Amino acid sequence: MRYADLHCDALWRASLHPEEFSRLESEPFSGFDGRIQAFALFLSEDADGNALFDAQLALFHRWLDEGNLTLWDEKNGKYNKTAAFLTIENAGKLSHDRWNAEFLWKHGIRFASLTWNGENPLAGGCETGGPIREAGFHFVKAMREAGTIPDVSHLSEKGFYQLADAYDGVFVATHSNAASVLPHKRNLSDDQLKILFARGGLVGLNLHAPFVSEKTPCSRKESIEALNRHLKHLLDLGGAEHLALGCDYDGGTPLFGLSGVKDLAIYYDDVLKYFGTAVADRLFYDNVSEFLSRRF
Numbered sequence: 020m021r022y023a024d025l026h027c028d029a030l031w032r033a034s035l036h037p038e039e040f041s042r043l044e045s046e047p048f049s050g051f052d053g054r055i056q057a058f059a060l061f062l063s064e065d066a067d068g069n070a071l072f073d074a075q076l077a078l079f080h081r082w083l084d085e086g087n088l089t090l091w092d093e094k095n096g097k098y099n100k101t102a103a104f105l106t107i108e109n110a111g112k113l114s115h116d117r118w119n120a121e122f123l124w125k126h127g128i129r130f131a132s133l134t135w136n137g138e139n140p141l142a143g144g145c146e147t148g149g150p151i152r153e154a155g156f157h158f159v160k161a162m163r164e165a166g167t168i169p170d171v172s173h174l175s176e177k178g179f180y181q182l183a184d185a186y187d188g189v190f191v192a193t194h195s196n197a198a199s200v201l202p203h204k205r206n207l208s209d210d211q212l213k214i215l216f217a218r219g220g221l222v223g224l225n226l227h228a229p230f231v232s233e234k235t236p237c238s239r240k241e242s243i244e245a246l247n248r249h250l251k252h253l254l255d256l257g258g259a260e261h262l263a264l265g266c267d268y269d270g271g272t273p274l275f276g277l278s279g280v281k282d283l284a285i286y287y288d289d290v291l292k293y294f295g296t297a298v299a300d301r302l303f304y305d306n307v308s309e310f311l312s313r314r315f
């Protein structure tokens with residue numbers, strides 16, 4: 020099997036705790052015929068954004084140099100290395116001289132979110148609800164010039180609709196679920212999901228337990244049932260060609276029985292059982308692979 024994941028915080032975690040970090044080694048490639056991983060440069064709200072960006076970027080290049088990863092291009096996902104690409108989470112933490120197309124292009128940033136959960140000079144996040152600000156609209160323009168796609172996963176609802184009005188391109192939600200199934204500020208309403216699908220975007224199914232179900236699953240069966248509710252809803256809304264994984268590993272609280280990449284092969288079998296091969300393949304790999312090939 021193959022899998023593609025739109026969000027992990029491995030770089031952030033490894034930059035803070037290099038001594039305990041062994042994900043790339045402890046979760047070997049074996050068992051997968053292809054693997055695409057988006058690595059978020061996560062700029063936490065209390066941090067010096069530029070310094071944290073630089074540290075994670077350096078680490079990413081070290082992993083590339085050490086041969087654990089290879090940069091994504093159309094063919095790499097089929098070979099026995101992780102085909103990787105970079106995203107930014109919370110671009111408002113960068114200094115303003117980095118909010119431009121040259122910076123995004125130079126570092127190969129494929130997706131970028133303006134915010135995390137709170138306010139910053141670009142926009143407001145889902146917890147605080149503020150709008151996209153003037154600088155935020157300039158940054159969206161810079162993203163377009165650089166070919167970087169806006170990621171709405173942490174954006175406020177108000178910001179989402181401002182973006183949809185001001186920008187006619189595709190956008191993604193790298194790690195968010197359906198609010199109709201679990202009303203959480205980090206999840207997207209049916210209306211938001213339909214807009215995202217209509218634009219040709221992707222939504223990454225998030226495995227962080229609080230975004231999946233109100234009652235934390237205590238068994239693997241409960242985890243799968245809770246995820247099935249989100250998947251079924253996304254499919255009912257017409258999302259078959261827009262589903263992806265957005266596992267949120269290394270930054271969130273994984274669901275029971277789905278604690279890391281090693282569990283994804285079994286999860287594939289669950290999706291296969293409930294939804295069939297076409298949906299399983301779309302969710303796990305094909306939609307992301309096709310999206311990347313079309314856009315980059």
Ligand SMILES: [Zn+2]
Pocket residue numbers: 108173194
């Ligand atoms: Zn996040």
